[in-house]
Each structure stands twice: as C-alpha cells, then as structure tokens.
Amino acid sequence: MNDAHRAALAIDALRRGWPIAIAGAGGTVALLPIETADPVRLAAFDPDGTAPVLLSAGRAFTLKLANQIEAAVPDAPVLVERVTWLDFATATALADPQFDLRTPLKGPFRAITLSQQDVGTAALRLARIGGLLPAFFAIPGGTADLTLDIDDIDSHEDAARLSIATRARLPIGRAEDAEIVAFRTPEMPGEHIALLIGTPNGEPALVRLHSECLTGDMLGSLKCDCGPQLDAAIAAIAESGWGILLYLRQEGRGIGLINKLRAYALQDQGFDTVDANTRLGFAVDSRNFRVAARMLELLGQRAVRLLTNNPEKVAQLEGAGISVVERVPHVLPANPHNEKYLATKRDRTGHQF
Numbered sequence: 176m177n178d179a180h181r182a183a184l185a186i187d188a189l190r191r192g193w194p195i196a197i198a199g200a201g202g203t204v205a206l207l208p209i210e211t212a213d214p215v216r217l218a219a220f221d222p223d224g225t226a227p228v229l230l231s232a233g234r235a236f237t238l239k240l241a242n243q244i245e246a247a248v249p250d251a252p253v254l255v256e257r258v259t260w261l262d263f264a265t266a267t268a269l270a271d272p273q274f275d276l277r278t279p280l281k282g283p284f285r286a287i288t289l290s291q292q293d294v295g296t297a298a299l300r301l302a303r304i305g306g307l308l309p310a311f312f313a314i315p316g317g318t319a320d321l322t323l324d325i326d327d328i329d330s331h332e333d334a335a336r337l338s339i340a341t342r343a344r345l346p347i348g349r350a351e352d353a354e355i356v357a358f359r360t361p362e363m364p365g366e367h368i369a370l371l372i373g374t375p376n377g378e379p380a381l382v383r384l385h386s387e388c389l390t391g392d393m394l395g396s397l398k399c400d401c402g403p404q405l406d407a408a409i410a411a412i413a414e415s416g417w418g419i420l421l422y423l424r425q426e427g428r429g430i431g432l433i434n435k436l437r438a439y440a441l442q443d444q445g446f447d448t449v450d451a452n453t454r455l456g457f458a459v460d461s462r463n464f465r466v467a468a469r470m471l472e473l474l475g476q477r478a479v480r481l482l483t484n485n486p487e488k489v490a491q492l493e494g495a496g497i498s499v500v501e502r503v504p505h506v507l508p509a510n511p512h513n514e515k516y517l518a519t520k521r522d523r524t525g526h527q528f
C-alpha cells in the first residue's frame with residue numbers, strides 16, 4: 176500500500192463513519208468524524224466520554240467558543256474541551272451551522288491546547304477532501320486500525336501523479352473540431368477533463384480553468400455565473416481558433432457539492448458566499464490550481480492566454496511554471512439572483528470586474 180492509497184482509504188473510512196488515526200511530529204491523534212458517526216460509534220470510540228471535539232477556527236469563532244480565536248485562518252484547528260453535557264447531539268450542533276440561528280447552544284465551551292496542531296490541520300483538510308463537515312471527536316495519543324502520516328495526504332493531492340487516461344474526438348455544439356482528454360491519479364474518485372478546441376497555430380492557447388459547479392453547469396442555477404461562463408468560454412475559444420477548456424473537479428471551490436449546498440443554505444439566511452464558507456469552517460477558497468498547470472504541461476502547453484477575472488488563478492499557474500502571457504477578462508452579465516454574489520467576488524475575493 177503506497178502513501179496516497181492510505182490517504183484514499185482514510186477518506187473512505189471517514190465517509191463511512193469509521194475512526195482513523197493520523198500521526199504527526201508531536202504524536203498520534205485518533206479521530207471520529209462527527210458528521211458520519213452516531214452515538215453508538217461514539218461510545219465504542221470513546222467509552223469514557225472524554226474525547227474533546229476538534230473544530231476549525233472559523234467554526235469556533237462563529238460559535239464564540241473562545242475570545243482569542245482568530246477567524247483569519249478559518250481552517251486552522253481548535254480543540255474544545257469535552258464536558259459531561261457535550262453529548263453527540265451537542266457535538267453535531269457544534270459541527271453543523273445550519274441551526275446556529277435557530278437553537279441557542281448550551282455553553283460555555285472552553286478551547287484547550289492541541290499539542291498536535293499539524294494533525295489537527297491535516298484532519299480538517301482530509302474532511303474537506305472527503306466532502307464532510309470539518310469536525311471530529313479526537314483522542315490525542317489514541318490509535319485506530321488505520322493510521323496515516325500527514326505526508327500521505329500530500330501524496331494523495333500531488334498533481335505530479337496525474338496522468339492522461341484516454342483521449343477521443345468529441346464534436347460539440349459550439350465546436351465540431353474538439354477533442355476530449357481525461358486525466359486522473361489511481362486514487363482520485365473523479366476525473367479532470369480537458370477539451371481541446373480547434374487547431375494549434377503556434378500561438379499560446381486561449382485557456383479557461385473551469386471549476387465544477389453542478390448547480391450552475393447542469394441545472395442552470397442563477398445563483399452564480401458558472402453556467403454562462405462555461406458556455407461563453409467554449410464559444411470564445413472556438414472563436415479564437417485554438418484553445419483549451421480545463422474542467423476541474425473542484426466543486427464548491429474545493430469543499431464538495433454537499434458542503435457548497437450547506438453554504439447556500441447559510442446564504443438563504445443572509446450570509447454572503449465568503450461568510451458562509453467561514454461559518455462552515457472552511458477557507459473561502461480551497462482550490463489549488465497546480466492540477467491545472469500539470470494538465471497543461473501534459474498537453475505540452477507552457478504558455479497560455481488565460482480567460483479569468485481571478486488574479487489568484489494567474490498567480491498559481493505562474494507559480495507552477497506556466498507562463499500567462501495575457502489575462503483575458505471573462506465577465507458575464509449579472510442577473511437579479513447573482514448580483515450580490517458577483518459584488519462579493521469583486522469586493523471580498525479580489526476578482527477583477
């Protein structure tokens with residue numbers, strides 16, 4: 176079993192509500208994910224009822240668990256002392272923000288020192304990769320049947336392990352002259368896709384990095400601009416004569432579909448896209464575009480013209496060795512449902528409109 180394989184097994188275990196342990200520099204922590212556990216599993220994991228709760232700083236800040244906690248790094252780990260009345264239902268309320276405004280929480284809660292900060296960070300990251308709420312029962316020094324090292328998660332996420340699985344001609348409505356190329360690593364559940372449109376002409380390709388948005392891409396959601404952006408990107412590339420659309424499996428800016436829909440539920444309560452992510456305990460944007468750089472490299476493209484309003488995409492591609500010779504704006508008209516979302520992207524996440 177290689178490192179990445181071990182991380183894949185751990186993600187699978189968390190989704191099934193099975194405990195794992197992660198080993199870091201300061202020792203091991205046994206972890207039971209709150210979202211997929213139940214009181215019976217908790218009793219088996221922690222017969223004494225003393226295991227503290229591991230949350231993210233964004234969540235802890237939202238719950239006002241400790242004055243000192245900064246929300247500046249919303250995905251940093253915070254350990255909450257387990258007192259007798261902090262039962263499974265209360266832990267679920269700590270983990271899941273959907274009832275924050277409806278049910279006042281008991282308290283007070285007390286943040287305690289987590290010696291294995293590195294393990295805490297890794298656990299929250301693994302929950303995000305698995306599409307789960309970033310919250311665990313944690314036993315510092317504990318063990319489990321499956322123990323992984325923090326480095327195993329890096330191996331699992333390593334873009335260098337990506338390779339081309341297959342390619343085929345794919346005529347599409349907007350471009351009959353297109354080819355689809357599929358990429359994966361042995362462990363990843365989804366596939367990244369490249370759509371090569373037109374004929375290479377020696378000029379840097381017009382490239383769009385599109386992050387998966389099931390609601391926008393498939394259902395025509397008006398809450399975001401993803402659907403129209405996808406369509407317009409394909410049209411612009413076809414029009415330019417030659418280019419590439421990368422369809423990246425980074426649903427919800429990397430938190431997965433279910434967590435994105437949780438963020439939407441918080442937006443229904445009035446929070447914007449940034450605050451909704453923070454209240455859930457995630458970074459505002461968890462995406463890593465090294466994967467896109469690796470795909471371009473495998474396609475033999477070292478220089479591109481990039482269709483985006485997001486300077487972070489330009490910076491990350493450049494940082495990964497792809498030369499972005501031009502940023503081409505990709506602004507689509509707003510509608511009454513996404514006006515506020517687009518304004519938030521402009522005002523709070525550095526998008527250039």
Ligand SMILES: Nc1nc2c(ncn2[C@@H]2O[C@H](COP(=O)(O)OP(=O)(O)OP(=O)(O)O)[C@@H](O)[C@H]2O)c(=O)[nH]1
Nearest residue numbers: 386387388399425426427428435438448483484485
């Ligand atoms: N977490 C979360 N993800 C969202 C939300 N709305 C859209 N997304 C996701 O955001 C991603 C698209 O990112 P955007 O921020 O719209 O655009 P961008 O790719 O950063 O920038 P551009 O290249 O300029 O379009 C997709 O993965 C969507 O699923 C939201 O409210 N919350």
Ligand SMILES: [Zn+2]
Nearest residue numbers: 388391399401
């Ligand atoms: Zn979208």
